[in-house]
Amino acid sequence: MKCESNPTEVRDPIIAVVGLGYVGAPLALALAGHFEVIGFDRDSKRIQELQSGFDTHTQEHFTPPNSLHYSNAREDLKKASVFIIAVPTPILSDKTPDLTHLQQASQIVGSVLKKDDLIVYESTTYPFCTRHYCAKILQKTSKLVLDRDFFVGYSPERINPGDTRHTLRTITKLIAASTPHALQRIQAVYGRVVDSLHIAPSIEIAEMAKLIENAQRDLNIAFVNEVAMMCDKLGLSASEVLEAARSKWNFLPFSPGLVGGHCISVDPYYLSYILEMCAYKPKVLSMGRLVNEQMPAFLARKIHTLTLDSKLAAHKSRVLLLGLSFKENCRDMRNSKTPILRKKLKKRGFRVKVYDPLIDGREAERMFGFKPLKSLEGKKFDIIVLLNAHKEFLSLNLREYANPTHIIFDIKNALPYATHRL
Ligand SMILES: NC(=O)c1ccc[n+]([C@@H]2O[C@H](COP(=O)([O-])OP(=O)(O)OC[C@H]3O[C@@H](n4cnc5c(N)ncnc54)[C@H](O)[C@@H]3O)[C@@H](O)[C@H]2O)c1
Known part of the structure; x- marks a missing residue:
């Protein structure tokens, strides 16, 4: 279903973006134009450079807004109720998925999870990974139950580094969630920073769509x-x-x-x-x-x-x-x-x-x-x-x-x- 972005959230959440690389850093900055954002990365050097207002990936200087707090302290994540995870998903030498970063990020987020929190994965991964791998880690670490206590979503990143025409705002953002209410919350978040959203019927459809886009x-x-x-x-x-x-x-x-x-x-x-x-x-x-x-x-x-x-x-x-x-x-x-x-x-x-x-x-x-x-x-x-x-x-x-x-x-x-x- 294709829809124009239409924010529905009444109370603005505090958002944590976990993993501030090519995907996470610009997303955190864009979200900070509308929400209070915690930009979290485990790499302290990356945190320092972003705090100083310089991104080595883009070689651009910027002024971090007051609404954006960069941190590598897990404690700081406790304030957030929406978590967006954008950590790397590389392959191992035998060409199978290396899920270490997803696992560690899910453990970190799981350790601070509260009732009604929402976790959206942006990292590229295979169908069923979000629900069967990541959400299980969240459940195990937090002792909370998926779709009763917390909710997950998936929204693959489609940016193209070096491409100034297709930007975070102009690229249609694919979104999917574990429940209709979680979907509304995701829509309300991304709807502020992108012009157009496409709702996939399930998380697995969105995961598969991302993979075939690149495979094609x-x-x-x-x-x-x-x-x-x-x-x-x-x-x-x-x-x-x-x-x-x-x-x-x-x-x-x-x-x-x-x-x-x-x-x-x-x-x-x-x-x-x-x-x-x-x-x-x-x-x-x-x-x-x-x-x-x-x-x-x-x-x-x-x-x-x-x-x-x-x-x-x-x-x-x-x-x-x-x-x-x-x-x-x-x-x-x-x-x-x-x-x-x-x-x-x-x-x-x-x-x-x-x-x-x-x-x-x-x-x-x-x-x-x-x-x-x-x-x-x-x-x-x-x-x-x-x-x-x-x-x-x-x-x-x-x-x-x-x-x-x-x-x-x-x-x-x-x-x-x-x-x-x-
Ligand atoms: N770069 C792109 O153009 C692009 C485009 C589309 C999709 N993606 C996908 O988005 C995801 C992120 O890619 P990227 O290019 O931004 O990666 P990246 O390597 O640039 O950045 C990832 C960041 O995550 C941090 N990180 C790793 N593990 C962490 C953890 N446990 N907790 C906190 N921070 C952690 C790293 O320190 C790093 O700063 C990947 O799945 C990638 O396939 C990337």
Whole structure:
């Protein structure tokens, strides 16, 4: 059911947002325009930076309003009657859901829960996780009973970091709850900060909807990535083929590229996990993941072939990979596939450097074990590979950093002067 936001709450609740990352921090700030908000994170460094009015994720300065109290003290949560949980939901090395953060956040909230409290999960997760996993922890920790003493809801976050057009306010917010009254309360909260709400008939529908939204994107990209691989085998230009196909009104304009990040490259595994619990192995979903995971190896082979064709010696060639965040115009490096491509190229004998002006170099070193370049000043390369179409890269003349015999391989089809594309 689609509805315009329509606040119905009579008395405003105090809201706690638990987990102040990419999702929680902007949500807490938006809610604080209308409610008293406790922004809770277990990371004291994160609390300090937000208190000082700076968000490293967006690199933006802001003035925290008086209605927003940042804290990492569990005691402070006792004042809240609505809890919104936005903690990470990554995967383990065997690609199964890592629910540690959800478990810990639910335990923390459960330990302060009172009668009539409402807990809304925003973290992406698989169907039945909110009701059967998270709510059970809340019950066990609080000794209260779901739908008698406390209520749960689910409202997946749909923000897209780096996208200034689709914002918290303008993206339709999907909401669902364990009881009709809880739903009204959720509507009254989100209705103040978003323009439009969509009510899902159940929490599980909303959980599943979030997963298939991202799975669909993963599959669409997997298809064009395979188009790139097939065109390569056929000696055709994938960019030209895709441009020709896009001239048809209903051809979906997806572009090939590395698929990293904490959503698209992770959520399909959450879906596979719950289906495998039901003795069903998703086929299309798994093939999409497989193709996208093969992209770094495909690109490494392709770069090697281009080098041989251009009479450059792999072991002497200096390669510059442009882009370490998982996508364009964003600083988030989680599950970036650039380090995998770097490793594969190094194995082939290339001397590889990575540059990304958006990321935090020290954080990159901690995450991946190598130092990205701090600047391109005075550097020259034989092969320059554009992996992310950051605005900053598009405004450079990359030829200034290339040796006379060079390759500029543009994966994103964004540089008019590129020597090679997919
Ligand atoms: N980032 C996005 O663009 C995006 C978009 C849609 C959905 N999501 C989903 O939203 C959820 C949150 O993602 P994110 O990107 O904001 O994560 P994040 O890693 O940026 O932030 C999570 C924050 O939660 C804190 N945290 C972890 N465990 C905690 C606990 N037990 N108690 C209190 N704080 C805790 C961390 O310290 C961190 O600051 C995930 O499920 C993600 O898949 C994210």
